[in-house]
Amino acid sequence: MKCFFAFKDKFKNKGGSRSAPELQSKSKSDSSAVKRGTKSSSSLPSPRSIQELYKEREQKLRVFTYNELREATNGFNRLLKIGEGGFGSVYKGTIKPSDGQGVPIVVAIKKLNTKGLQGHKEFLAEVQFLGVVNHPNLVKLLGYCSIDGERGIQRLLVYEFMPNRSLEAHLFNRASPTLPWKTRLDILLGAAEGLAYLHGGLDVQVIYRDFKSSNVLLDEDFKAKLSDFGLAREGPQGDHTHVSTAVVGTYGYAAPEYVETGHLTIHSDIWSFGVVLYEILTGRRVLERNRPTVEQKLLEWVKQFPADSGRFSMIIDPKLRNQYPIAAARKIAKLADSCLNKNAKDRPAMSQVVKSLKEATQMSETTAGTSSSSSSGSKSFQRKPK
Known part of the structure; x- marks a missing residue:
């Protein structure tokens, strides 16, 4: 099933530094597109935002190096690819526990296509929301890799592996x-x-x-x-x-x-x-x-x-x-x-x-x-x- 972006097109198909993703990184075009609906004369107090909640809980997410995830997927071997879409590709991988001890963990690693702004915005949303939510019927985000280096921009997400697909x-x-x-x-x-x-x-x-x-x-x-x-x-x-x-x-x-x-x-x-x-x-x-x-x-x-x-x-x-x-x-x-x-x-x-x-x-x-x-x-x- 193809994704659509803006119905105007009538559904036509279409080793560096690491840092924690910040919602402030959203573009002006995105912020202007997320306007709130009309309100009445009286305003109710606003609850805490996802951004505020994420800042409280972001330490729970593991920050991976690009080399760790490349090694986990045998160099992003196409034989380990388990999914692909407009967002990029998903690979089955094996990572070591954060303390280096114990049995390796099987995970799903999403390597985002970062050629366009859309991929970066979706990466931010994934990290922010999944870094906050906690429910047995929502997939767990284990960590991420965010690199802006000489070799370009790399955005990767690491999830629990779901063996029975979709x-x-x-x-x-x-x-x-x-x-x-x-x-x-x-x-x-x-x-x-x-x-x-x-x-x-x-x-x-x-x-x-x-x-x-x-x-x-x-x-x-x-x-x-x-x-x-x-x-x-x-x-x-x-x-x-x-x-x-x-x-x-x-x-x-x-x-x-x-x-x-x-x-x-x-x-x-x-x-x-x-x-x-x-x-x-x-x-x-x-x-x-x-x-x-x-x-x-x-x-x-x-x-x-x-x-x-x-x-x-x-x-x-x-x-x-x-x-x-x-x-x-x-x-x-x-x-x-x-x-x-x-x-x-x-x-x-x-x-x-x-x-x-x-x-x-x-x-x-x-x-x-x-x-x-x-x-x-x-x-x-x-x-x-x-």
């Missing part, structure tokens, strides 16, 4: 084992709890801004962790209604009001979550141009099969082979519809989404062994993929 890889890669129904719900619940924490579990509200299946990573137990905070932003403070930003993200996942106005709120994340709910249900990408015209856009296609209709089961991922409780599937579809409400203020809060997903999970457990078409179906949907 939700996207398991949903859409034909070579991957089918994700059972129960595992899909567990992944959704974990991702929702991560978003709920960002929206309401910190001193400052965080808008993730890039929720999509490829950014939901899976650990060895298929536990979901949100990754890639390069586009994250602090939410509106006091009595402000929104944050105004340049429109960036991934086509198909961005909320319509954000695309049209650049006004960013936590409701934008909830729309994106609704899109992924339908990807989980259908096993289809948000946009698939190789399908018939009426089926190419996922959100338009599913409208033909309402959750309460007799045709609803026709949208369910055929790879599930009917091994799912139809009542729970209907509940997920209705939840997705509420997240995709055109009126942003009518979308549920992430805390409500978490509650609904827990209820759907409970429904699935109490109806274990049943399917959409039979009460004596296999229990295969309870197995976790290997």
Whole structure:
């Protein structure tokens, strides 16, 4: 899925010193793009910012040398490359503990493309946000390398390694084992709890801004962790209604009001979550141009099969082979519809989404062994993929 930067382009594709990243390094163009929304005559006291929180906690992040990370990846060997995108490349690597003692640690090392300003800004955002947040459903940033030397600028990030790749890889890669129904719900619940924490579990509200299946990573137990905070932003403070930003993200996942106005709120994340709910249900990408015209856009296609209709089961991922409780599937579809409400203020809060997903999970457990078409179906949907 390609990223977009500014919808004006109509979605066309497009050994030195080390120092701790500082938010003050943002360009004027960026600061002007992150204006606060209109406020009323009275102002509420502002909570501490991400920048202030980061200064308190930055010592927890390990600062690596470039040589350490080059050695950890065998010179950034292409055989160790596990991901690539507009941000740069990700490599699997092995680092030594900071004290030099003990068993080496397997990590993921993101080497950012620093040719443009965008890469540097995303690096700063990643370090600032992941240096502050602490939740089991958010990927852990272990450290970074920031060098401005004679050989050029180097920006690298070191994360915990997620051996089961992303939700996207398991949903859409034909070579991957089918994700059972129960595992899909567990992944959704974990991702929702991560978003709920960002929206309401910190001193400052965080808008993730890039929720999509490829950014939901899976650990060895298929536990979901949100990754890639390069586009994250602090939410509106006091009595402000929104944050105004340049429109960036991934086509198909961005909320319509954000695309049209650049006004960013936590409701934008909830729309994106609704899109992924339908990807989980259908096993289809948000946009698939190789399908018939009426089926190419996922959100338009599913409208033909309402959750309460007799045709609803026709949208369910055929790879599930009917091994799912139809009542729970209907509940997920209705939840997705509420997240995709055109009126942003009518979308549920992430805390409500978490509650609904827990209820759907409970429904699935109490109806274990049943399917959409039979009460004596296999229990295969309870197995976790290997």
